[in-house]
Amino acid sequence: MTYSFELPLLILLILTAGGAIIVKDLLSAVLILGSYSFFLALVWAWLGAVDVAFVEAVVGAGLATVFFLLTLFNTALKDTIIYRPPPPWSAVLALPALGLLLLYAADDLPAFGDPMSPASTHVAPFYLENALADTETPNVVTAVLMDYRALDTMLETAVIFTSGIACWLVLRRKHT
Amino acid sequence: MIRDGHDSVIVRRSGQFLIPLIQLFGLYVLFFGQYGPGGGFVGGVMLGAGLIGGLLIFGSEARSSAISERILDGDGLGLLIFAGLGGLCLIGGGEFLNYANLQIPGLEEPSRRHLGIIVTQIGVALDITVAAVSIVFSLASVGEQEDD
DSSP: OOOSSHHHHHHHHHHHHHHHHHOSBHHHHHHHHHHHHHHHHHHHHHTTOHHHHHHIIIIIIIIHHHHHHHHHHHSOSBOOSOOOOOOOHHHHHHHHHHHHHHHHHHTTSOOTTOTTSGGGTSSHHHHHHHHHHHHOOSOHHHHIIIIITHHHHHHHHHHHHHHHHHHHHHHOOSOO | OOSSOOOOHHHHHHHHHHHHHHHHHHHHHHHHTTTSSOOHHHHHHHHHHHHHHHHHHHOTTSGGGHHHHHHGGGTTHHHHHHHHHHHHHHHTTSOTTOGGGOOOTTOOHHHHHHHHHHHHHHHHHHHHHHHHHHHHHHHHHHHTGGGO
16 A cells, blocks of 8 residues: 555644644634645545545535634634633543554454445445446435435435524524 | 625636536536435535625625525425425325335336435535525624624
8 A cells, every 4th residue: 555645645634633723813723624624525535435525625625614704704813812721631641542542443443445344244235236226326325315315314404404594593683 | 794795806706707617516516416426415515605605705785696695585495395205205105205106107116216316406405505595694694783
């Protein structure tokens, strides 16, 4: 396996994620978060999840940035009030230990693309074999989302509808 | 805040060129979702992003932003299309959202499922477009309270 561009991509991902937390200027933090979403989209595309990469690029880097910016223009651009205390010693000791534990557990995960992993032996073969004949839809992801698992997608649509209504109820003061 | 729009000529000119392109690409992604990556979620967000871009660049008072205000009347319509199609499947004598039970004469079962996927994707896209534009209007209305 070559690490020609995967390793810089992952390093950039961690750098942008840390930078968005550390930086004091909130406007910069929002823009760094947008670039983080862009790098995350590249990682999804590298892993072969093109649909997820598409959503991450459009929603994470585009729409969420616009929402954050609109919120910022109504508040303050600089993070001057929030005081960040230094982390307690217990966190400094416990979090690296937790990270090591997770790395140790990650050793037992099935290899990427392993055909015998639990995720690819349960219902995935049925979908891959029958989706085209059942639904005349070559993109299996769409067939699963919109047909086999349509109830889940309907409830997700309900969640988005509810988010729009909730923003209206909380923020709107006058009728437009 | 979004009432006046942007006053830079460069932003306005590039907006005039880019926004129709974004909308067209959103429609392409929406209807190409069955053959490649994409679908209702991404297509809907792109259509919404085009409308939001128009709002931010040309202002909410501009003639080109009228469609963004009118689209708020369609809140919940997308979910209604999605759930309504499920209800039609119930009426057709089967399970909820089992598109094979849509009683459309002259269509085989896979074609009915194909049609069901297209209709539900349009529903999802409509729902997300309206929600995105609605949230932007809600966020922008916070700053305007002090003017009244």
